[in-house]
Amino acid sequence: MIWRNKNKSDKVTSDMMSKQKRYEALVHAWHADIFRYAYWLIKDKSIAEDVVQETFLRAWKSLDSLQDEKAAKSWLITILRRENARRFERKQFDLTDIDDVSVADEIQISHEQGLQHRELHKHIGALATEYREPLILQAIFGLSGEEIATQLDLNKNTVMTRLFRARNQLKEALEHSNEMIGSKNG
Template sequence: MISLFGRKRTGPDSVSNTMAIKQQRYETLVYAVHGDLFRYAFWLCHDRQVAEDLVQETFLRAWKSLDSLKDDKAAKAWLITILRRENARRFERKQFNLVDLDTVPVPDQQSLGLEQAMENEWLRRHMSELAEEYREPLLLQVLGGFSGEEIAEILDLNKNTVMTRLFRARNKLKDALDKDTQTRGQHNG
């Protein structure tokens, strides 16, 4: 339909069709990455409620700017970037009480065996002790499943820098494991 000024007008059917397509694209996106986003948000804040709020805000911002997402294959990285920015915004808005990470329960530990739960707790504790520059790329790789290139894009870093940080993070965890193994060996032998 053409208006008096030569512009193409969109009728009500066209608008509702466009909205339906956007809604379907959004729902597919939410369904595909919700779990990954929640896990990453929980690792960032160590609080289930805050993580849920972060994910909800992330999806709200994603809905508002969904048209700017040109490549659906980049959706997960795009959403992680939004989530990281949303997490940073919460620190701009207010101050939070600090929590000792050793006292925060991991939600699904009850369903795991005791040995697996202990290993998860050890890993979580040692990962939280890593400097943020090492911890964040490692979390994105382990929890998010991102490649070095994707992590570099998300963190706005050079790929070689990311790969070096991942290497160092793994080595620091390996050193901590070796140290704990030696300490246990001294007490048992």
């Protein structure tokens, strides 16, 4: 009887260690990308950190449901989007103007590039959510139109149209900004 309980105990311990290793590998591989996406969605570092933490907590709880490791990124993005939606169900947060938020890069970039970088972030942040979200999924995560359609539960043609419009709106906004800068300098 003791021998049988010991075998069960060893198997449970082995299963837990295996799950822990899978989870650690998942966090190591995707934490930075998931946080970056959360920050783009939420635009508040501390709230994004909380949502990412909740995302990985839910991932831990349902790790056994992840059958295909190749789908981990999409799985985590889905969890993150649901966690973000849950925070609106619980409480309405104050909004922060995108002009007040800056994203610091790990490397130091030149002053001119920094200005261009902030200008780009400002214009991306000004896009409507329906255009901004697919653009970020494509630019940050490198998702295809099909993958974005799956993530956002949209038709692929709708996604491609939104990406096209997002890029055009971004291009027009940047051209307008350059014209404004040119008229101030000229």
